Amino acid sequence: MKKWECTVCGYIHEGDEPPEVCPICGAGKEYFTEVVSDTEAESTTQEVPAETTTTSPPAKKEVGxxxxxxxxxxxxxxxxxxxxxxxxxxxxxxxxxxxxxxxxxxxxxxxxxxxxxxxxxxxxxxxxxxxxxxxxxxxxxxxxxxxxxxxxxxxxxxxxxxxxxxxxxxxxxxxxxxxxxxxxxxxxxxxxxxxxxxxxxxxxxxx
Ligand SMILES: [Zn+2]
The missing domain is CATH 1.20.120 (Four Helix Bundle (Hemerythrin (Met), subunit A))
Structure with missing residues (x-):
């Protein structure tokens, strides 16, 4: 099953599709990104640098x-x-x-x-x-x-x-x-x- 993270509040949703709206913060579907777990990423991406293959969201930008x-x-x-x-x-x-x-x-x-x-x-x-x-x-x-x-x-x-x-x-x-x-x-x-x-x-x- 796929995992989706709300990029606004961090809520994790499990399912094939992200929810229409986040049940916690109310952010729409477009705010969800698919999460690829470490173990999954490793098993499917051996010998390839992890960064190039994961679809996890980009690191949150530093706020200064x-x-x-x-x-x-x-x-x-x-x-x-x-x-x-x-x-x-x-x-x-x-x-x-x-x-x-x-x-x-x-x-x-x-x-x-x-x-x-x-x-x-x-x-x-x-x-x-x-x-x-x-x-x-x-x-x-x-x-x-x-x-x-x-x-x-x-x-x-x-x-x-x-x-x-x-x-x-x-x-x-x-x-x-x-x-x-x-x-x-x-x-x-x-x-x-x-x-x-x-x-x-x-x-x-x-x-
Ligand atoms: Zn949320």
Whole structure:
């Protein structure tokens, strides 16, 4: 059976034909190249230099500069731990504040939100570089949803910080559950972006 590799995300498909669209990243058929395994290549190409006979895809071009560093050191997966790790905690602090009016919780939530907001440009920039360089900037659904989710996170997060700056007592006011609700949307969007990112990174590694 033939093997086909998605050149966008690395997903391996087994079959005579490549799939119409990649089940992981959504890239079309044209992004698939046939993979010739080492053992197969050796058995069929004895005495002939391997390079001239394999149909495996050309080596991925080296990405230099800042984008190269971002990819090499996996800076996007590292950076996303800031929103994905801290925002759910901030939401828990907000719920705790809304229910029990604990001042320390309110302050912890506020500082957490500010910290993540400061990190968001780096999260988005590394994500953009990763998309353009590792995933060829393909405009398939999974990437569009990730971009949309990151926009929702940034807008809701900014709204929470600005609201708190304008109305320091927002969590003691009647609007506190609206504030918590915005936090819930924010965490949901961060969760979607994170889930899809995990799918791109881990679901391609099976087999
Ligand atoms: Zn793919």
């Amino acid at each position: 500069g800042i984008a190269g560093l971002v990819l090499k050191f996996h800076l996007h997966p590292i950076m996303v731990h800031t929103p994905n790790g801290i925002l759910p905690l901030a939401l828990l602090f907000l719920v705790g504040t809304a229910l029990f009016q604990i001042a320390g919780f309110e302050l912890a939530a506020f500082y957490s939100l500010i910290f993540v907001l400061i990190n968001m440009p780096a999260v988005i920039a590394t994500g953009y570089l990763e998309w353009q360089n590792r995933y060829q900037g393909v405009k398939t659904g999974i990437f569009m949803v990730k971009i949309g989710a990151s926009i929702v996170v940034t807008i809701t997060l900014s709204a929470l910080v600005v609201w708190r700056l304008i109305t320091p007592d927002v969590m003691g006011s009647e609007s506190k559950w609206v504030y918590v609700l915005i936090g819930l949307v924010m965490v949901g969007a961060a969760g979607i972006a994170g889930h899809l990112g995990g799918k791109l990174v881990f679901d391609t590694r099976k087999n």
